[in-house]
Amino acid sequence: MIRIDFSKLNPLEKEIHESLKAAALHRSSITIGDAAELCGCSISKISKFVKKLGFANYKQYMQFLYEKELSPRDTTGELERLHRFLEDFDPALVTAFIEEMEKYPKILFFGHGPSYLAAEYFEYKLRFSTGKYVNALSEEFMAENLLDSDTLLVILTTTGAFRPFKDLYQSAKAQGAKVLILAEEYNQSLLETSDQLIWLSKHAQPRELKPHEKSRTVFYIFIEEVAAALGREKE
Template sequence: MYSVNKELLNSLEKNIYSILIQEIKRNNTLSITDAASICDCSPSKISKFVHKLGFKNYKEYLAFISGKTATVITNESERLNKFLENFNSEIIDEFTAYIQKFEKIILFGYGPSFIAGQYFEYKLRNLLEIPIWAVAHETSINDLLSKNNLVIIFSVTGQFKSFKELYENVISKNSKVAFILEENRTEFLEAYDYTITLSNYLQNPELLPHEKTRTTFFAFIEAVIKKLENSFFENTKQKI
């Protein structure tokens, strides 16, 4: 599981991010020394940059951005076991804190991914005292959208339909978008500010997006809800 939130970066780090995305497309074995040279900074600055994004080291960052971490596992039970073994609770903590900054949450997904949004809406309504809506159509987002809202988009592959117009509309309203993807999409990392990639372990590539399972979404949702519940109970104890 990986989280890339460009909102955490300063202007210099955002410039490094943009440069390295393009360079790694051309050279997926780019060394940290060469990366530093291209970005006109020191290797230690590159190390600090990747740590700030949540990666253990430059090697892990390079593997993720280049897509080298992805492995197809057609046996679903084995794939889900691998996913759970590599579950990153720190990303859950960060995301849980992030969603509590907004005045409204809108959940969106195409096809079966919308069902994950509906389930998340049901769970969140019991824990957050803000409007929360799961919608199946982009026009519904536009009707609900106002300032300081968060639109959470669920997508297994990110390939069913472009999110560019929707994203730009949300940003124009001074709101934010968070993508929850199962599979890593380099173009999403390049174009959007906040992307959580759930798994390195891909489903059968012969399956169409709507045929793939959404099990990782529900595991992610349950972990977020559990974190929120724990925070709620802790706050309640302190008030007592």
């Protein structure tokens, strides 16, 4: 589970990222020592930067820069995959999600196909645990009519490959809304259409399944943990 949040970076750290991103275009590999030299800073600073951005270590950040697959493809069944997901579950991401959500009086959940059903369930659970305006939507034009600077738009997507979110993201930014994507499988292109990306599982579903054929169980587990944490806060 990874939470990638560029908004947490200061100007120097953003400059480090842009420098390494540019270097990766014409260099086949960049060691952490090379990175420190390119950016004119210490190895320690590079290490702290990648962890602040949301990666476990420098190696994982490099996989991201070179657009390499970050998650292994499971050959086991769905129950075994979910068992591995639960073993890796990070409660800190639940806390981070709630902290982000509490900043906004209006929460919109958005999803296509089966992901919309998960968004509806999220709406149902949060109506009982928050006093916020909460709504689940599956049509972009409906979401665009509700977006404003008081809105956190949460997009649920398993793969991010079914349909792009570029137009919705641009509408959200034009109206001052914050966009957070909850994705099950890592997809680097989602970073271009979100302010924050929470990648829920490193255990991907079988490649041969189409996006609408993949399970949404990971979303429901995360939703239940968020609702339970909110319930404990009320008590």
